[in-house]
Amino acid sequence: MDYAYFLVVLITGIVLVIGGIGLAALISPKSNNPQKREAYESGIPTRGTSWMQFKVGYYLFAILYLMFDVETVFLFPWATVVRDLGVAGLISIIFFLVILILGLAYAWRKGALEWK
Numbered sequence: 001m002d003y004a005y006f007l008v009v010l011i012t013g014i015v016l017v018i019g020g021i022g023l024a025a026l027i028s029p030k031s032n033n034p035q036k037r038e039a040y041e042s043g044i045p046t047r048g049t050s051w052m053q054f055k056v057g058y059y060l061f062a063i064l065y066l067m068f069d070v071e072t073v074f075l076f077p078w079a080t081v082v083r084d085l086g087v088a089g090l091i092s093i094i095f096f097l098v099i100l101i102l103g104l105a106y107a108w109r110k111g112a113l114e115w116k
Helices: 002-027 056-080 082-110
Strands: none
Touching (some): 056 082
């Protein structure tokens, strides 16, 4: 009997997604202007090929950003229950922050934060 609710939700979700995509395809304006298929950025036509290699530093910078963003997400729930956790909670969050600070120091020492 528990699977019946799951199937209802699953079928409803599939129908709504397919219905939304179908409705958008039916009522959206259609234009086959050749200018619409051109690559466009900031009003300036592109020169050369659009397939170019990016430096690894950009990806590393993004990963570091995500790492500290996730840290913030974990700190909010901890801050709400810090009084209930006591000393053990304080030690665990200090350990968590030390690991993140060591990661930042490592990235800084390797030059990952230098924008060249």
